[in-house]
Amino acid sequence: MKKPIYILILLLIFCNYPILGVSAQSGYNVYSYKGFSPSKINTEEEKIIFLVDFSNSMNEYLGNKRKIEVALRALYEILPKIPKSAQIGLRIYGHRGGVTPIDACMASKLVVPIDANNFKKIYRELERIAPIGMTPITYSIKQSLKNDFGLWQGKKRIIVLTDGGETCDESPCSYALKIIQERNDVQIDVIAFSVNDINAMDQLKCAALVTNGKFYNADTYANLVNSLNDSFKTEKSVEGVIIEK
Numbered sequence: 564m565k566k567p568i569y570i571l572i573l574l575l576i577f578c579n580y581p582i583l584g585v586s587a588q589s590g591y592n593v594y595s596y597k598g599f600s601p602s603k604i605n606t607e608e609e610k611i612i613f614l615v616d617f618s619n620s621m622n623e624y625l626g627n628k629r630k631i632e633v634a635l636r637a638l639y640e641i642l643p644k645i646p647k648s649a650q651i652g653l654r655i656y657g658h659r660g661g662v663t664p665i666d667a668c669m670a671s672k673l674v675v676p677i678d679a680n681n682f683k684k685i686y687r688e689l690e691r692i693a694p695i696g697m698t699p700i701t702y703s704i705k706q707s708l709k710n711d712f713g714l715w716q717g718k719k720r721i722i723v724l725t726d727g728g729e730t731c732d733e734s735p736c737s738y739a740l741k742i743i744q745e746r747n748d749v750q751i752d753v754i755a756f757s758v759n760d761i762n763a764m765d766q767l768k769c770a771a772l773v774t775n776g777k778f779y780n781a782d783t784y785a786n787l788v789n790s791l792n793d794s795f796k797t798e799k800s801v802e803g804v805i806i807e808k
Contacts (some may be wrong), residue, residue: 609718610650610677611795612707613685614700616725616756618657621694623726625757625782630726631694634756637787638689642682645795652677652711653685656703657696668731670696671703673711700725701732708742708749720776722752722794728763736769743773751776752794756787 615638621631645651653675661667674688675681704721712719729735735751742749753771755778758764764780771778779790 608650609720610652610712610715611720611722612652612654612673612677612711614654614656614703614707614721614723614725615689616657616698616700616723616727617655617692617694618696618698618725618727618730619660619694620698620727621657630757633784634724634787635689637784637791639686640788641791641795642686644792645682647680649795650677650679651681651685653681653688654703654707654711655688655692656699657694658692660696664697664731667697668699668702671699671706673706677711697730698725698727699731700729701735701738704735704738704751705732717748718750719748720750720752722754723767723770724754724756724791725758725767726756727758728760728766734766734770736766736773739770739773750774752778754779754781754787754790754794757782 615634617631621634622629624630625633652673654671654673656671658672659667659670661670674692675684700723704723707721708719723735732738735753739751751770751774753767753776755764755767758767758780768778770776777794779786779794781787781790
């Protein structure tokens with residue numbers, strides 16, 4: 564009599580397979596992307612993390628204003644225009660020096676978690692931070708992908724505002740190349756603000772382009788405002804759209 568009972572149990576397990584949470588998507592999380600398929604991406608929505616450079620070089624002058632003052636002025640103009648429904652968070656880097664170079668290279672912090680109608684929180688946090696440290700761009704991107712998006716399975720967009728290249732970790736270009744080998748749900752937009760180093764510029768441009776992101780070279784307040792405005796647009800672009808006949 565035991566055999567029919569075993570068969571019944573197996574049938575029940577099989578029928579409830581999705582209910583038990585053992586599905587094709589269960590292996591998809593922020594740490595493992597094996598077997599990831601583009602069809603799992605919700606292309607109608609995205610979450611955005613904004614990475615802002617507070618390294619010491621942001622204290623340098625651009626005309627008669629420090630770079631950080633120009634950057635914040637541009638951000639204060641753009642933030643209120645972002646749709647309230649947009650899912651945006653803020654991570655900063657270079658905001659502390661650290662006791663050792665290793666500590667300084669880990670100066671990356673999520674100060675406003677991703678959520679809708681976030682611009683006032685972001686505004687307040689930006690007001691109280693001063694530039695002081697190094698430029699751990701790649702480390703910040705890694706931290707964002709590991710922690711900031713949680714288990715979100717849709718499109719993840721990282722907008723990096725920086726005035727220089729990586730000073731700590733591997734180049735953002737090298738890391739972006741690793742990203743696209745494992746997943747296609749990440750886009751990196753880079754706003755290079757008054758970056759004069761050609762090698763740094765090339766690495767930043769590479770990080771954006773290989774992830775199908777946008778690269779902006781801004782060296783004035785007006786350029787920066789236009790770059791931020793374009794990057795934060797929520798309208799769909801015709802780029803990369805595949806139309807099936």
